[in-house]
Amino acid sequence: MNTWKEKIIDYIRRNRVCTTEVADCLGKSGVIENVMPINRGHFKVGNVKWVVADHESNWNVHKMIIDAQEHDVVFIEAIDCKHRAIIGELVSKYILLYKQAEAIICNAKFRDAAALIRENYPIWCTGLTPVGCFNKEPQENIVGTEWYNEHNALYDGAVAVCDDCGVVIIPKDQLTEEFYDKLVRIEEQEDIWFDRLDHFKETTFEIVCQKKYLQDELYMSRRK
Known part of the structure; x- marks a missing residue:
């Protein structure tokens, strides 16, 4: 283990440091609001691979998850997707089984609930709906915009901790020896x-x- 980030991930995993304690170490902050597990009993921690769904389309999700690495926590951030499900069984299986990601988190809804529950997938989202996004390239290109660059810088490469209480993100500037000591x-x-x-x-x-x-x-x- 060469970095404090790796040490923090390892310490949280080995000691099962819960989201409540991590949020306390962050001054009672860091939660992804209204995101809860589909299936109970999972505890996951890992590097955040940030991807985006926008304008009622999951086109960019399909493109960006190609770069997800083993043990990543894939964070799908949705913007302007109304109340549509971002993904369902197919994409979840690709991310968790074939890409070997630790977990999926999303600030929007999922679909194919029966399959996601049956497979006991480690997924955190805001709820479930049968109505999905369109798999067409959005007319407005969000990639490269100020919002995109800000959120990519904020989340990609951070650390996510996920349990039955929800999801807490440890920002990149907190992945330090000082924060490690706070956890201990x-x-x-x-x-x-x-x-x-x-x-x-x-x-x-x-x-x-x-x-x-x-x-x-x-x-x-x-x-x-």
Whole structure:
């Protein structure tokens, strides 16, 4: 592992650091709003491959997923697609089986619900609908626009963490030693909080607000 990004992904995967804790490390931010799993029980983390669906068309999705790499989390960001499903079973199978991506996340709807549930695919989206996008090249070319360049710079190469609570994106400028240390500290804090709750029978006010455990020098010395 040569980079802090790789170390962060590995630490989150090995310790199953949940989206709640990651969002806390980001100052209670980073969530992709209204995106939830189609199938429960999946935990995925990986490099974000950002692709776009626009103007009620998934043409650019088909083009851009060709470059997805093994273990990527493919993030399909939809703009001006109304309430249409962006993709369904065929494209999901291509991404997850043939491209060997970790997961798919999308800020819009999917279709072919029965197949996606049957295959237990790791997909996070805003809901389901039978009405899909058109597979025609959009008349307006979004590639290269200011919006496209801004969102590509923001998301492509970031890190996504996905679980039953939703999806949190760790921005590229947070993939640092400092953020890695935050993850380690929050895992240690969670261990302490539940220990004080289960074995010391403290109230949540004493644990979370007053942090009485910090005054217990013997206890804290044993945690080092």
